[in-house]
Amino acid sequence: MKFFHTADVHLGAEPDRGFPWSRDRSREIWESFRNVIRQAGAEHADLFLIAGDLFHRQPLARELKEVNAMFASIPETKIVIMAGNHDYLKKNCAYRKFPWAQNVFWFWDTVPKTLEFPDLGVSVCGLSYDRKEIAEPLYDPIKARGSQPFQILLAHGGDEKHIPFSKEKLLSGGFDYIALGHIHKPQVLVPDKMAYAGALEPIDKNDTGVHGYIQGEYRDGVLRTRFLPAAKREYKKLKIQVTENTTQFLLEQAVKAAVRERGEKNFFCISLEGRKEPGTEFLTENLYALGNIREAEDKTFPAYEKERLKKQYEGTLLELFISSFPKESITEEEEKALDYGIEALLEAGEENQ
Numbered sequence: 001m002k003f004f005h006t007a008d009v010h011l012g013a014e015p016d017r018g019f020p021w022s023r024d025r026s027r028e029i030w031e032s033f034r035n036v037i038r039q040a041g042a043e044h045a046d047l048f049l050i051a052g053d054l055f056h057r058q059p060l061a062r063e064l065k066e067v068n069a070m071f072a073s074i075p076e077t078k079i080v081i082m083a084g085n086h087d088y089l090k091k092n093c094a095y096r097k098f099p100w101a102q103n104v105f106w107f108w109d110t111v112p113k114t115l116e117f118p119d120l121g122v123s124v125c126g127l128s129y130d131r132k133e134i135a136e137p138l139y140d141p142i143k144a145r146g147s148q149p150f151q152i153l154l155a156h157g158g159d160e161k162h163i164p165f166s167k168e169k170l171l172s173g174g175f176d177y178i179a180l181g182h183i184h185k186p187q188v189l190v191p192d193k194m195a196y197a198g199a200l201e202p203i204d205k206n207d208t209g210v211h212g213y214i215q216g217e218y219r220d221g222v223l224r225t226r227f228l229p230a231a232k233r234e235y236k237k238l239k240i241q242v243t244e245n246t247t248q249f250l251l252e253q254a255v256k257a258a259v260r261e262r263g264e265k266n267f268f269c270i271s272l273e274g275r276k277e278p279g280t281e282f283l284t285e286n287l288y289a290l291g292n293i294r295e296a297e298d299k300t301f302p303a304y305e306k307e308r309l310k311k312q313y314e315g316t317l318l319e320l321f322i323s324s325f326p327k328e329s330i331t332e333e334e335e336k337a338l339d340y341g342i343e344a345l346l347e348a349g350e351e352n353q
């Protein structure tokens with residue numbers, strides 16, 4: 001028995017609205033989903049699990065027509081789907097009214113139900129969200145009560161407002177595999193037993209790192225799972241170290257090189273770090289033209305020559321302040337505090353003049 005475990009596809013999302021790549025991303029999310037469906041068909045997967053938030057918001061009827069056509073294109077594969085907190089089941093929502101293909105199986109209730117697939121030897125237990133937030137730990141008391149030898153729990157949540165759960169309680173429920181959704185970062189909580197598939201494609205700048213889905217195979221009483229990267233692009237944090245020699249020109253060269261090295265198609269959140277020459281102002285807005293730059297922050301601070309400043313500002317608060325720090329073996333934290341303090345005092349001094 002082979003299954004695909006996907007979650008948090010967020011079809012219909014428009015990541016980074018206002019940035020030039022936003023519309024491409026909307027399309028890429030659909031494309032990635034279509035690719036995984038195609039892959040499931042090519043590999044004759046028995047089960048395709050969707051652990052919530054297939055859509056980013058309430059889906060439109062025509063969008064459901066689109067996904068349903070994809071589902072129908074792999075009739076050998078049973079699609080098991082739950083609604084998450086983003087695409088929760090409203091009373092008369094499009095999800096409920098849609099005429100789903102024969103191989104699509106839904107959880108229509110917040111009360112846990114078990115779907116039996118005797119031909120596969122699999123039971124899948126699950127529920128759906130009917131509202132944006134559910135603070136009750138609905139999963140904790142659930143026990144594997146299916147009648148098949150292999151039992152799956154399909155679940156979405158894990159934070160305070162979205163069905164918090166205790167890992168230990170879930171594990172004591174007797175399930176062979178717990179397919180989780182909601183947390184966008186893929187993570188294995190217990191190897192071959194309990195995992196977040198993560199978002200198929202990253203949805204916002206905090207979804208850094210690889211994204212994809214999980215494949216599982218249960219054979220001769222043993223389950224083996226593996227994560228498969230599937231996302232077209234990644235968000236990456238990019239720290240650029242500056243020195244007293246860094247100029248705007250050199251900075252831009254460094255950013256260009258780093259973007260090229262990490263893959264130009266990816267998205268970057270840049271932070272400038274280190275100690276710059278006092279008086280230098282980096283133009284972070286110029287960096288946005290150097291790639292898919294999602295964010296550029298200047299976290300540098302000026303490298304002051306303390307001894308010279310002490311002499312220059314003898315008898316002032318500034319001299320007192322600098323002297324209050326040890327001269328030798330100063331920690332990095334202290335050095336930062338010292339430089340920030342100097343900057344503040346110098347600025348205050350300028351205002352008073």
Ligand SMILES: [Mn+2]
Pocket residue numbers: 052053084085086156181182183
């Ligand atoms: Mn969610």
